[in-house]
Amino acid sequence: MIHMLISATTALMTAISPMNSYTVIDDTSNLPLLNPEMQERKTLKIQLSNGLEALIISDPQADQSAASVSVAAGSWSDPLEYPGMAHFCEHMLFMGTKKYPSENEFFTSVSDYAGMTNAFTAPNRTVYMFAAQTNGFLNLLDQFAHFFIDPLFNPANIAREMHAVDQEFAKNVENDDWREYMVFKETGNSNHPNRLFSTGNSETLGKIPQSALKKWHDQYYSANKMHLVVYSSLPLETLKDTVVQTFDQVPDNSQEPTDTSANLSSAAQLGHITYIKPIKNKQTLTLSWELPHDLSVDPTKSADIVAYALRRGQKYSLYENLKADQLIDTMSVRVDELGGPEHRFFQITLELTEKGIQEYNTVILRCFSAIAGIRSTGVPAYIYQEKNTMAQLNYQYQERQNPFDYIMKLGDSVAEEDLSTYPRNSLLATQYDPKKIEETAQFLTPKNCAISLLASPSITKVVPNQKERWLGAEYAIKPVSKKWMALWEKAKPNDQIKIPGPNPFIPDTIAIAPSANSVPIMIANSDLGKAYYVRSPEFGVPDSIYKVHILSPELTPTARSAVLASLYIDHITDVLYPTLAEANAAGLSCAFDYTRSAINLTVAGYSEKAPLLLQEITKQMPLNPPTKEQFQVYVDRHEKAYLNSSKDLAARQAKELLDAIVNQDKTTKKDKLAALKTIDYDEFLTFYKKLFEKTYTEALFAGNLTLKTAESAWLDILHSLGHSPYPVEEHSQTKIVQLSNASGPYEITQFTNVQGNAALLLIDEGTFTYPKRATQEILSAAMKEAFFNELRTKQKTGYIAQSDASEIEEHLFQYFIVQSNSHQPTDLLYRFEQFIEEYNDNLTQNIPESRFETLKASQIASLKTRFRNLAAKTALWDRLAFERDADFSFVESRIQSLEELSYQDFQKISHTFLGRDNRRRLAVLFSGKLANPFAYKELKVSEMNEVATYTARQEKKPLQESASALN
Secondary structure, X not given: OEEOOOOHHHHHHHHXXXXXXXXXXXXXXXXXXXXXXXXXXXEEEEEEOOOOEEEEEEOXXXXXXXXXXXXXXXXXXXXXXXXXXXXXXXXXXXXXXXOOOOOOHHHHHHHHOOOEEEEEEOOOOEEEEEEEXXXXXXXXXXXXHOOOOOEOOOHHHHHHHXXXXXXXXXXXXXXXXXXXXXXXXXXXXXXXXXXXXXXXXXHHHOOOOHHHHHHHHHHHOXXXXXXXXXXXXXXXXXXXXXXXXXXXXXXXXXXXXXXXXXXXXXXXXXXXXXXXXXXXXXXXXXXXXXXXXXXXXXXXXXXXXXXXXXXXXXXXXXXXXXXXXXXXXXXXXXXXXXXXXXXXXXXXXXXXXXXXXXXXXXXXXXXXXXXXXXXXXXXXXXXXXXXXXXXXXXXXOOOOOOHHHHHHHHHHXXXXXXXXXXXXXXXXXXXXXXXXXXXXXXXXXXXXOEEEEEOOHHHHOOOOOEEOOOOOOEEEXXXXXXXXXXXXHOOOOOOOOOOOOOOOOXXXXXXXXXXXXXXXXXXXXXXXXXXEEEXXXXXXXXXXXXXXXXXXXXXXXXXXXXXXXXXXXXHHHHHHHHHHHHXXXXXXXXXXXXXXXXXXXXXXXXXXXXXHHHHHHHHHOOOOOOOHHHHHHHHHHHHHHHHHHHHOOHXXXXXXXXXXXXXXXXXXXXXXXXXXXXXXXXXXXXXXXXXXXXXXXXXXXXXXXXXXXXXXXXXXXXXXXXXXXXXXXXXXXXXXXXXXXXXXXXXXXXXXXXXXXXXXXXXXXXXXXXXXXXXXXXXXXXXXXXXXHHHHHHOXXXXXXXXXXEEOOOEEEEEEEEEEOOOOHHHHHHHHHHHHHHHHHOHHHHOOHHHHHXXXXXXXXXXXXXXXXXXXXXXXXXXXXXXXXXXXXXXXXXXXXXHHOOHHHHHHHHXXXXXXXXXXXXXXXXXXXOOXXXXXXXOOHHHHHHHOOOOOOXXXXXXXXXHHHHO
């Protein structure tokens, strides 16, 4: 319920005093946070006099401040004559306002205060967000507010930012997800604005006048359509006063929302299959139902409960049934919105195997059999209770998040329900409603279903006969055959596909272990391995994290070993999937990966059942190798993934190659593909058998568990995996490249058959020292924004323009990368070098001492607070324990080095990094395809006659003769 803070007798004062011109919105969400470290958090929900609604969060322990604005105007509000207008407006708001006219001031300030900023345009909304250190937040918030008060839309910036939008469009041309979405839009309801081209490009926006942008912004960016979220450690009263004083200036034109209630789907899609030719090697089958309004905005969330029942891990799930017959690699069942909660889609998406693509009609039949089972039995109340319980627990015991990610999540969801109840109705179902569940299941029929199949026409035998206008995706729409439609409609429940039973991993109690050590202590050290334990009492969540690293003579820094380990991980994940999926639904996750010549296992989540899950995982790890048929499925899956990497963006391919060059522990997917082709089943069985014969295990147990529990978990690991020791002196060592300064710089050129070019420049900054690392952090923070502004905004070379620094195995590197659809890689490289040279020559102007002190303070604050939750802190402890010889004071030493770094030393070290005397530079250049390439061609003097003609100067006519000819 909304109530006025002020009475009618003070209404005149309200109009005169903007500091009081707001209304408090009663918070009826009734979802208190139970994490002890968030007990001081205070919130306020208000509506300003102009109609803008704001959620203000004051948290004394917030390590940064952040804000977001969600505007209820997106691509569905684009004018017909300018498709992409909303997206282009999103770009332009960052380019200067009347109060802050500099196009780069906001970006620079956010960067200096160790922050981030971004925005995105959705069909029904556009969301803007930023985060930064709190000491610069209020000024940044004022700059941010003026995006919506008085944007300039400078004509010069319009032309420049148009190029960025065009580059962004080009980046998506070969993205299969985008292509499938564009086909859905083109074949959907022709009377709905979803049909329009939402991204925009130079063709649709190239002639847009400043007046059109201003008019659109004035019409749709109305305060009554905006939701603001502010998160900060500043006092609630300070934040409230600032919000009211600043955002009350946003104009309100009482804009009514656009009517977009019509269905997005069309009759041409329902009961049909849309066959789409992919760019990558994909075999993706999607069954999609656009839910009717009463099921879409259903407070009981019955569609979500049906989806949950179908996907919940267990032995007799739909996933296990399809996997057992080697028909699918992956499956997801979810309810997604497209353009707001009144447009929700129930979707089953399956990545098919080679066998599955041949039998996709049978796969679809199994899906309808599973749905028939739901119709027959319904969904029991314990499934509803399980889902609601975990949603509430996850919210109330949420960990402190990265402020930028947190504000983006809030900004994206805050407008989805009434602010008074937010976020309760978005998270929780109001009640268990068997009739609504039945109604949902009854709706999920073949005739209501739109099916898409993303697969090569050579496999489906369906020749595309249409081409989507903007991205050029080739497709064909065919009706489902009468035979299969009849089989699907008459599908009966499958006795091998059942409703999951009660989840054994749901926490029975939420108990907090006694406070103990905040720095890791060693609890085991033998020839079988080493283990650490840290209670981390500063985090009050009921979570624990187990980090386990398994080293073996079979695991070496080679592509072959990486592939064998990946095949093993694929198999063990498949074997454990029913258990892992159950645990994941109960807030307890498990992840395997392979890095640093070790198989790594992470178990994270509610601590009560974590030991039980760890026991089950480690018990299964050495057992039951795959059959030959299963092995072939894993090989096919890997081959597809490795082949598809050649269709990644050129920038991504360049980064992967560079990573493999720099770090011998890493290999490219191209090298892995070559290794995969030579590995047979017998070799894999030998690897599987020998993998655990000799091992050395490293483990870290962190969070809400006692020392006794940690010691018991360590013994469980050794019991399952510690058969015979793998001597430390035989362990593989991680080796990092050190470029020679004598003969550099160096260049590697590659060619790729994808849209766009990429240039990546790596500068080797030498061996780690604390002063050098401190200098690198400050310098990189400043250059990151400057490089983006120069290469992307001013020079218009590409949509992706990034600069960053890293420390790898006590070695320092700086890199610069651009993905371009207009410039050649060598041209980009020369621009990089020019930027670096000019930045270095003008270092004192680019980073004067006052800015140096601001950047230094921001980096110190960031280091003090970036390990803000148990996951981040555990990852730090894990790295320090096993990669830095248990130097747990490392972060404090880095903070001290930043505090002690003088401006003079910063300049000296920076010049050493960036100066041309540092020739330890490696450029990786990827040449792809450009729509309109502009590149110089090598030519010999003798060939001039082949490419040019020679003409003589024509004699000019006398002036009188020319005049008389005109007469």
